[in-house]
Amino acid sequence: MPDIFDTPGLLWLAGAALVAGLVRGFSGFGTAMIYLPVAAQVLSPIWAIVTLTIMELVGPMPNIPRAWRDGHRADLVRLAIGLTVVLPLGLALLAIIRPETYRYVLSGLSLALLVCLVLGLRWRGELRPPLVYGIGGFSGLSGGIAGLPGPPVILLYMASPHPANVIRANTMLHLFFFDWLLLVMIAMRGELGWTPVMIGAMLIVPNLVGNIVGGWLFRPEHEALYRWVAYVIIAASALSGLPLWD
Numbered sequence: 196m197p198d199i200f201d202t203p204g205l206l207w208l209a210g211a212a213l214v215a216g217l218v219r220g221f222s223g224f225g226t227a228m229i230y231l232p233v234a235a236q237v238l239s240p241i242w243a244i245v246t247l248t249i250m251e252l253v254g255p256m257p258n259i260p261r262a263w264r265d266g267h268r269a270d271l272v273r274l275a276i277g278l279t280v281v282l283p284l285g286l287a288l289l290a291i292i293r294p295e296t297y298r299y300v301l302s303g304l305s306l307a308l309l310v311c312l313v314l315g316l317r318w319r320g321e322l323r324p325p326l327v328y329g330i331g332g333f334s335g336l337s338g339g340i341a342g343l344p345g346p347p348v349i350l351l352y353m354a355s356p357h358p359a360n361v362i363r364a365n366t367m368l369h370l371f372f373f374d375w376l377l378l379v380m381i382a383m384r385g386e387l388g389w390t391p392v393m394i395g396a397m398l399i400v401p402n403l404v405g406n407i408v409g410g411w412l413f414r415p416e417h418e419a420l421y422r423w424v425a426y427v428i429i430a431a432s433a434l435s436g437l438p439l440w441d
Contacts, residue, residue: 199393204237208394212250213401214428220258220409222425223363224345224370226251226402228305229428231342232298232436240289240297242391244342245381249395250402251374255367257403258410262371265364267357270327274348274369277331278338279376285339286380292340295438301341305433308346309426312353322355334373344373363413 202208211233218225227247234243292300330351338344348369352362381387413421 199390199397202237202390202394204233205394207233207237208246208398209401211432212398213405216402216405217409217412218405218425218428219255219367219370220406220411221413222409222421223262223366224349225425225429226370227343227345228308229432232302232305232432235294235298235301235436238391238394240292240294240342241381241386242388242394244289244377245387245391246395246398247342248374248378248381249392250398251371252378253399253403255371255406257407258367259371261410262364262367265360266368267361267365269324270322270365271368271372273324273327274331274334274365275372277328277333278335278344278369278373281332281335282339282373282376282380285336285341286377286384288340290384297341298436298438301343302433302436304337304341304343304346305429305436308349309430309433311350312422313426322351327351331369334369338373338377345370 199205208230211230215226215229218229230247230250231243234246238246289297330347333347334344337346345366348366352366355362357365378387
């Protein structure tokens with residue numbers, strides 16, 4: 196326990212967990228893009244991802260039943276299969292990446308997604324099953340190497356014909372499945388240390404509070420407002436995580 200409380204920036208981690216939960220509660224995405232750039236400034240890449248994974252095992256649960264009712268089940272299965280196949284490759288790349296490089300990759304992916312969303316650079320074609328499998332695999336690659344499984348799925352669904360509640364549900368459920376699968380695979384690799392697990396467990400509380408409040412705030416008719424709030428917070432977090440400011 197003393198090792199946990201001696202962790203530099205622990206209050207910053209708690210604050211990032213709270214804000215990330217809030218954004219995920221009302222938008223269905225954004226946790227990793229908000230939390231990880233902050234966490235990567237004080238933790239190693241694998242510790243940052245482990246704390247995120249442990250934190251997210253509980254935080255989104257209050258919103259999962261609603262998401263399960265609203266979600267598109269066939270697409271969820273396809274995304275899960277693609278993710279499961281490719282995730283081990285992403286984790287293998289994470290094991291050899293330098294911390295500074297990791298922070299550039301992390302912030303770069305977050306900012307790239309943000310630019311694509313703001314400019315409307317999204318998939319415009321039909322969402323055929325092979326494409327959904329491929330997006331699931333791409334999600335596994337970006338999730339394994341940077342802890343960011345969301346960008347490929349978000350870009351896919353932001354342009355889909357599904358209504359806002361289905362997009363939110365599928366994104367949330369896919370990321371929830373990713374968290375559990377990632378934890379299992381990290382454990383199989385023998386990289387689940389006691390300290391990051393306990394830090395992640397402590398962060399469950401602020402993240403859970405954020406998810407509850409964000410879920411309560413969610414109203415489909417205010418979808419555009421929620422997106423822009425999420426964009427601003429993601430941009431601020433991604434820019435703060437760049438090693439340029441060290």
